[in-house]
Amino acid sequence: MQATAPKGLVTAEHLEFFKATIGEQYVLVDQESLTDYGHDETERLQYYPEVVLKPRTAEEIAAIMKCCNQFHIPVTPRGAGTGLSGGALPHLGGVLISSERMNSILSIDERNLQVITEPGVITEVLQNAVKEKGLFYPPDPSSRGSCFIGGNIAENSGGPKAVKYGVVKDYVLNLEVVLPTGEIIWTGANVLKNSTGYNLTQLLVGSEGTLGIVTKIVLKLIPHPQYDLLMLVPFASLEKASEAVSAIFRAGFVPSALELVEIDALKIVSTFVDSTAVPVNDDIAAHLIIEVDGNNMDVLMGEMEAISELLTQFDAGEIFFADDAQQKAELWKLRRRVAEAVKTTGYTIEEDTVVPRAELPALIRGVKELGRQHGFHAVCYGHAGDGNLHIRINHPTIKNSHGNAEMTAALTELFHLVKKLGGTISGEHGVGLIQKPYLDTVFQAANLRLMREIKKAFDPNNILNAGKIFDLQ
Numbered sequence: 001m002q003a004t005a006p007k008g009l010v011t012a013e014h015l016e017f018f019k020a021t022i023g024e025q026y027v028l029v030d031q032e033s034l035t036d037y038g039h040d041e042t043e044r045l046q047y048y049p050e051v052v053l054k055p056r057t058a059e060e061i062a063a064i065m066k067c068c069n070q071f072h073i074p075v076t077p078r079g080a081g082t083g084l085s086g087g088a089l090p091h092l093g094g095v096l097i098s099s100e101r102m103n104s105i106l107s108i109d110e111r112n113l114q115v116i117t118e119p120g121v122i123t124e125v126l127q128n129a130v131k132e133k134g135l136f137y138p139p140d141p142s143s144r145g146s147c148f149i150g151g152n153i154a155e156n157s158g159g160p161k162a163v164k165y166g167v168v169k170d171y172v173l174n175l176e177v178v179l180p181t182g183e184i185i186w187t188g189a190n191v192l193k194n195s196t197g198y199n200l201t202q203l204l205v206g207s208e209g210t211l212g213i214v215t216k217i218v219l220k221l222i223p224h225p226q227y228d229l230l231m232l233v234p235f236a237s238l239e240k241a242s243e244a245v246s247a248i249f250r251a252g253f254v255p256s257a258l259e260l261v262e263i264d265a266l267k268i269v270s271t272f273v274d275s276t277a278v279p280v281n282d283d284i285a286a287h288l289i290i291e292v293d294g295n296n297m298d299v300l301m302g303e304m305e306a307i308s309e310l311l312t313q314f315d316a317g318e319i320f321f322a323d324d325a326q327q328k329a330e331l332w333k334l335r336r337r338v339a340e341a342v343k344t345t346g347y348t349i350e351e352d353t354v355v356p357r358a359e360l361p362a363l364i365r366g367v368k369e370l371g372r373q374h375g376f377h378a379v380c381y382g383h384a385g386d387g388n389l390h391i392r393i394n395h396p397t398i399k400n401s402h403g404n405a406e407m408t409a410a411l412t413e414l415f416h417l418v419k420k421l422g423g424t425i426s427g428e429h430g431v432g433l434i435q436k437p438y439l440d441t442v443f444q445a446a447n448l449r450l451m452r453e454i455k456k457a458f459d460p461n462n463i464l465n466a467g468k469i470f471d472l473q
Helices: 012-022 031-036 058-071 123-131 149-155 200-204 238-250 263-272 297-314 325-336 338-344 357-374 405-420 436-442 445-458
Strands: 051-053 075-078 095-098 105-109 114-117 172-178 184-186 213-220 227-235 257-262 286-294 349-354 377-383 388-394
Touching (some): 058 095, 058 184, 058 213, 114 123, 123 149, 172 200, 227 238, 227 325, 238 257, 238 286, 238 297, 257 325, 263 377, 286 297, 286 325, 338 388, 357 377, 357 388, 357 405
Parallel strands (some): 051 095
Antiparallel strands (some): 114 213, 172 184, 172 213, 349 388
């Protein structure tokens, strides 16, 4: 069936039940709250829930879900609202459940290198807490200072460190989850190896809140590296910069981060944060940010010298080495705030493509050509080390791709190119609402049938984040 549930399903009786369950102050129906929780960072989209709920425990969420399941009320789970694919948009109205009060780190197990956390903990807060113990949780999306770890689970987030350390799924050991029917389950065990039945833990990671609401998370940790070195490398050609990325790995190096930022995006973000840390001029087309980390400074210095020598083959300009923590922080601030900065200047449409890293030059050429054909300007940046390129589009008249036939046609061409290059349509932002029309570009009918059947098994009444990823048919 099509996920088009009617609005106005939340009655006065339901509101009284919610107030009795979680407390009246955590049941919000005022217009300001409905507006605040009716958007995330996806384009310029706004949808209104009928009520916002802020539960504190899994048991409270279970009671809410049982009620909503009984009365077929749509439920949208929400973390910090930093998503870029519309996963937290309450496009069907109904109930929005915020995890912001579930914000405790429950335990850090230094013997077993594990942490148990609630979903509303900010990712950077979690990272800092374990770092105090000498431990490391590597996944670090650009919004780590504001995004919630629960949202990272839902989207299988990555970030700059993914090139060496992997993404969220590589660190999740076990999850406590409230199912759409109100049952509470643990998906696995707090162990490093588990071949006991189907892997429900990994099925939930990246499911975008469509199969269950995560209420506790067990994460694997590793020892924190003692040192890191960072350099900024300018290139006169965007293609040369992307060619250099593949060459670094072919030469045997595995940086802890390898980011590409096109010069137009760098100019915008430098102005946005009032920074002169990076030289910008017309002779530069792009920069690579390259970081290595480890426990032996001599080894790291040798790696940086060898990488620098390698890059001379790709017409690299004068290399800037960050000498201290302040310079490193300044460079990372520029990189992490690119998306925010370019959006304020009209680049409201973002695509999250990923291809094998050697195909980055072909992808960038294709993006620029599509812009010429369809009348938009695009800037490229992202996690070049793992082939994950973020493409920000500024069209003079179209500010939302969602529901726009002209932009949908252009993006369909882009995703066919991505598929041809061996890639897919999202590396870390998810499908959500706005990527949904393009799934058949990368999946066969059998893939989508299996996904829909899994959704029905978890959520027989199709109430939890319905209409995200795909519509049930």
